[in-house]
Amino acid sequence: xxxxxxxxxxxxxxxxxxxxxxxxxxxxxxxxxxxxxxxxxxxxxxxxxxxxxxxxxxxxxxxxxxxxxxxxxxxxxxxxxxxxxxxxxxxxxxxxxxxxxxxxxxxxxxxxxxxxxxxxxxxxxxxxxxxxxxxxxxxxxxxxxxxxxxxxxxxxxxxxxxxxxxxxxxxxxxxxxxxxxxxxxxxxxxxxxxxxxxxxxxxxxxxxxxxxxxxxxxxxxxxxxxxxxxxxxxxxxxxxxxxxxxxxxxxxxxxxxxxxxxxxxxxxxxxxxxxxxxxxxxxxxxxxxxxxxxxxxxxxxxxxxxxxxxxxxxxxxxxxxxxxxxxxxxxxxxxxxxxxxxxxxxxxxx
Amino acid sequence: xxxxxxxxxxxxxxxxxxxxxxxxxxxxxxxxxxxxxxxxxxxxxxxxxxxxxxxxxxxxxxxxxxxxxxxxxxxxxxxxxxxxxxxxxxxxxxxxxxxxxxxxxxxxxxxxxxxxxxxxxxxxxxxxxxxxxxxxxxxxxxxxxxxxxxxxxxxxxxxxxxxxxxxxxxxxxxxxxxxxxxxxxxxxxxxxxxxxxxxxxxxxxxxxxxxxxxxxxxxxxxxxxxxxxxxxxxxxxxxxxxxxxxxxxxxxxxxxxxxxxxxxxxxxxxxxxxxxxxxxxxxxxxxxxxxxxxxxxxxxxxxxxxxxxxxxxxxxxxxxxxxxxxxxxxxxxxxxxxxxxxxxxxxxxxxxxxxxxxxxxxxxxxxxxx
Numbered sequence: 007x008x009x010x011x012x013x014x015x016x017x018x019x020x021x022x023x024x025x026x027x028x029x030x031x032x033x034x035x036x037x038x039x040x041x042x043x044x045x046x047x048x049x050x051x052x053x054x055x056x057x058x059x060x061x062x063x064x065x066x067x068x069x070x071x072x073x074x075x076x077x078x079x080x081x082x083x084x085x086x087x088x089x090x091x092x093x094x095x096x097x098x099x100x101x102x103x104x105x106x107x108x109x110x111x112x113x114x115x116x117x118x119x120x121x122x123x124x125x126x127x128x129x130x131x132x133x134x135x136x137x138x139x140x141x142x143x144x145x146x147x148x149x150x151x152x153x154x155x156x157x158x159x160x161x162x163x164x165x166x167x168x169x170x171x172x173x174x175x176x177x178x179x180x181x182x183x184x185x186x187x188x189x190x191x192x193x194x195x196x197x198x199x200x201x202x203x204x205x206x207x208x209x210x211x212x213x214x215x216x217x218x219x220x221x222x223x224x225x226x227x228x229x230x231x232x233x234x235x236x237x238x239x240x241x242x243x244x245x246x247x248x249x250x251x252x253x254x255x256x257x258x259x260x261x262x263x264x265x266x267x268x269x270x271x272x273x274x275x276x277x278x279x280x281x282x283x284x285x286x287x288x289x290x291x292x293x294x295x296x297x298x299x300x301x302x303x304x305x306x307x308x309x310x311x312x313x314x315x316x317x318x319x320x321x322x323x324x325x326x327x328x329x330x331x332x333x334x335x336x337x338x339x340x341x342x343x344x345x346x347x348x349x350x351x352x353x354x355x356x
Numbered sequence: 357x358x359x360x361x362x363x364x365x366x367x368x369x370x371x372x373x374x375x376x377x378x379x380x381x382x383x384x385x386x387x388x389x390x391x392x393x394x395x396x397x398x399x400x401x402x403x404x405x406x407x408x409x410x411x412x413x414x415x416x417x418x419x420x421x422x423x424x425x426x427x428x429x430x431x432x433x434x435x436x437x438x439x440x441x442x443x444x445x446x447x448x449x450x451x452x453x454x455x456x457x458x459x460x461x462x463x464x465x466x467x468x469x470x471x472x473x474x475x476x477x478x479x480x481x482x483x484x485x486x487x488x489x490x491x492x493x494x495x496x497x498x499x500x501x502x503x504x505x506x507x508x509x510x511x512x513x514x515x516x517x518x519x520x521x522x523x524x525x526x527x528x529x530x531x532x533x534x535x536x537x538x539x540x541x542x543x544x545x546x547x548x549x550x551x552x553x554x555x556x557x558x559x560x561x562x563x564x565x566x567x568x569x570x571x572x573x574x575x576x577x578x579x580x581x582x583x584x585x586x587x588x589x590x591x592x593x594x595x596x597x598x599x600x601x602x603x604x605x606x607x608x609x610x611x612x613x614x615x616x617x618x619x620x621x622x623x624x625x626x627x628x629x630x631x632x633x634x635x636x637x638x639x640x641x642x643x644x645x646x647x648x649x650x651x652x653x654x655x656x657x658x659x660x661x662x663x664x665x666x667x668x669x670x671x672x673x674x675x676x677x678x679x680x681x682x683x684x685x686x687x688x689x690x691x692x693x694x695x696x697x698x699x700x701x702x703x704x705x706x707x708x709x710x711x712x713x714x715x716x717x718x719x720x721x722x723x724x725x726x
Contacts, residue, residue: 113473136651137566139528139620140535140550147552149545152538153567153601155651156644168499175500178512185509190500192507196554204561206497207513237512244513263499293515297496 011125017217018121019044019091019102023084023235025053032058033108037119041101044091046071048235050083066090074351080340084235085210086226086242089344092217093352099128101214104237107268110172113193123266124167124214127197131161132260134202141196141264164199164260165220166250169212171270176209179238179286182279197264202255205300208247211237212268222348223253223312227337228292232285239282241289245337248300253315256305288333295330299323316345369482370489373398376459378481379451383407383443384465389416391468395479399461402451404429407443424450436701439694444590445570446599452584453698453705455577459488460584464571466629470532473553483623484527484574487557491521492617494562502557502619521559525580525616526607529572530554531627536569538597538644539637546633557621562612565654568604572625575607579616581706582666583607585698587691594687595646596639602691605654610669613659642685649684653677667699674699 018041020027027045031038035058043063047055055065066074071082071090082090088102101124109117130144136158143150143159150159175190200206215224228245237243254261303322309315320341327334378399380386383406389396393416401421405413409425429450430437440450445464452460461481470478490504496518503510503519510519535550560566575584583606586599611618657676663669674695681688 137560137564137620139530139566139569141554145552147548147550149535149537149541149548151567152536152541152569152597152640153604153647154538155647157648158651170499175509176512177509178514180516181509181512188507188509190507192555194501194554194556195552196556200497201561201564203563204497205495207499207511209499209511209513241513247513263497290516293513294517297515297518301495 009126009129011122011129013040015097016041016099016101016121016125017044017091017095017097018042019046019088019095019100020105021046021048021085021088021091021102022051022055022105023048024105025051026056027105028056028058030105030108031061034103035060036117037109037121041121042097044095046087046091048084048087066094075347078347079343080226080347081229082226084233085237085240086229088210089224089226092221092224093347095217098216098218099125099214100217101125102210103268104211104270106272107171107211107270110193110267110269112267113195118266118268120169120212120266120268121214124169127167127262127265128164128214128216130164132164132199132262133158133161134199134255134260137201138198141198142262145197162258162260163216163219164262165216165254166208166261167214168206168208168247168261168263169214169266169268170194170264171209171211172267174270174272176211176237176270178290179279179283180290182238183283186279193267194264197262200251200261200263205248205297206251206261206263207244208250209237210243210246211270212266219259220250220254220312221352222316222345223250225249225316225341225344227340227344228333229336229340230285230289230292231333232288234282234285236282238279239285241286241292244289244293245296248296249316249319249341252300252303252305252319253312256309256315257312292331292333296327299327313345313348316341369486371398372459372485375457376461376485377402377451377455377457379404379448379455379460379462380465381406381445381448381451382413382465385413386415386465388465388468389419393418395469395481399481400457402455404447404451406445406447424454433701436697436704439585439588439697439701441586441589441593441599442591444593444596444599446586446589448570449584449586449603449698452577452581453702458576458578459485459574460577460581461574462570463625467531467571467625467627470624470626472555478623480529480572480623480625481574484529487527487619487622488524488574488576490524492524492559492619493518493521494559494612494617497561498558501621502559505557522615522617523576523579524619525576525611526568526618527574528566528568528618528620529574529623529625530621531569531572532624534627534630536571536627539633539640540644542630542633542636546630553624554621557619560608560618560620565605565608565651566618566620568600568607570600570603571627572623573600580607580611580666582670582699582702583610585670585695588687588694594685595642597636598640598643598647601643601647605650606670606673609654609657609673610659610666613663613669614666642687646684649681653680667703670695670699
């Protein structure tokens with residue numbers, strides 16, 4: 007697709023959970039180098055970051071974050087530090103990729119420009135109100151199929167693009183304990199809109215989003231008591247995604263899933279997965295409790311921006327989920343605090 | 357059963373040769389069956405001959421089949437035959453009605469065996485069977501698509517309580533080469549060919565409608581059969597090429613109500629024939645306008661909780677069609693009536709079956725013929 011992507015439209019936000027980013031950035035150089043990078047150093051990390059030359063980038067450390075945010079109850083350590091990057095960005099689009107992921111190869115052996123694919127996803131409409139069986143109708147070589155109502159063919163703005171992962175798929179700890187050697191080798195050549203009201207697990211490993219329209223809804227909310235540095239020891243992105251999908255559905259905005267793939271390294275052996283299981287089990291249990299809530303949540307018509315929606319959701323979470331587990335009460339507080347931060351730090355220039 | 361370790365062979369899919377009928381509507385000939393022989397030969401074929409019943413349809417040697425033409429349909433259904441379309445592939449649903457098998461696979465006579473990107477010929481029927489025999493997951497979208505396929509699983513964040521899934525009622529396959537476009541799109545893009553092989557099967561979420569194409573379709577007749585009525589199309593009707601759309605929307609809302617699953621994606625077939633775009637435009641013309649009313653109708657259909665079987669849901673649906681779509685065009689009153697006739701015919705030909713939700717264990721009737 008020959009869509010024009012302006013350099014100054016995109017920020018690439020990287021949460022640095024490892025100190026040596028050299029290999030990561032060198033591999034991504036062909037696709038990252040034209041864009042500005044916002045690199046957030048995990049506040050828990052002692053060592054200095056190693057970043058190869060030739061990138062237009064800005065690094066934010068724990069002290070930078072403290073200076074900009076002031077006192078805040080939100081804990082930005084671990085994978086949640088990326089949200090700080092979303093906050094301080096001033097670009098229309100953000101692409102965010104975990105630092106243990108490299109460019110993948112498609113079925114022709116060509117390296118995938120994940121950044122470009124996310125932007126294409128975000129710049130072409132989504133179609134949440136009817137499922138197109140040939141997947142993305144705006145893709146070259148595809149279209150709407152017979153029976154797709156014409157009135158729905160303009161689509162809506164796509165504000166979230168959820169990419170996938172080859173090699174180490176984003177499985178939870180129990181699955182990895184059972185299948186430590188499984189690798190995702192299936193490259194599914196499709197992007198599709200996730201239909202309205204369908205709930206989905208949004209993985210934070212490989213995403214792009216429209217910061218202008220969706221910004222405050224990408225939020226650090228749910229922090230597990232035993233949250234760790236591995237993705238399978240967190241639920242923060244899953245919680246964020248469930249909230250974000252509700253916001254998108256309510257505002258009539260679209261979410262796509264599928265391409266681009268990234269290649270995710272660093273698997274875990276069975277014993278490591280067992281350790282993670284002890285941490286993540288809490289998250290697995292919590293998911294069971296939230297499903298009925300997200301299945302039935304409805305936002306008032308007065309909520310017309312992402313900010314409005316997050317505030318409304320926070321109140322509902324506090325009221326309906328808070329009594330079930332203090333983690334939810336904290337999440338609700340974090341969501342309110344996040345909107346405050348967003349108003350103070352985030353929205354200028356957006 | 358072969359162990360499905362990471363480099364083991366895929367467990368073999370059961371043939372189901374005594375539990376599945378292949379229904380093929382045709383007006384021309386069945387030469388295409390020759391290419392399908394390795395995959396179709398074990399099965400019983402139900403051929404529905406549309407158009408002039410005095411014409412002889414040549415069936416390649418060696419297939420076990422029964423052919424029904426318009427005379428047979430009229431004779432077997434009597435006055436109820438009015439619900440079966442003439443001069444439209446919608447007539448295929450007569451085959452669904454009279455089948456005694458648990459599963460149906462229906463395919464058009466211009467659909468051939470497709471190849472995957474490695475050049476391997478695809479056994480579409482086997483993939484449909486796999487889709488139907490494994491659960492669907494309509495309540496939560498899995499970003500790695502069908503979690504029951506080898507090499508995939510549920511992703512992090514997928515609630516464990518939803519991982520059993522529900523029974524799969526429908527398996528909707530796709531097409532390489534000539535895509536299933538409507539007439540306006542065909543006119544604008546006459547040369548477009550679908551060359552993208554998307555290696556995925558996925559469940560269509562609950563509450564989401566889709567355009568169900570009848571040219572490469574399989575379903576569990578015991579779970580959803582009575583909802584697979586392909587409507588009044590073709591000769592003497594103001595609409596054509598919406599038969600499968602109609603069946604798809606009716607069956608999807610019923611599946612959603614009864615907690616049954618609908619999958620789409622693999623298998624691909626190779627669709628060889630592009631029908632005439634101008635002829636299609638004439639047939640679809642009303643449909644293109646009416647679907648703007650039909651889709652919101654289906655999106656808002658609600659079934660009372662007393663509708664616990666497919667037939668009850670379908671009768672209820674026919675009432676709602678009459679009440680809410682009747683004002684769009686008198687055609688919908690006729691369609692609603694024929695929906696009722698269809699259920700009467702279904703119950704007459706399938707008296708012992710109780711088309712309920714997956715939990716009920718349904719005894720198969722005696723197998724017919726071979």
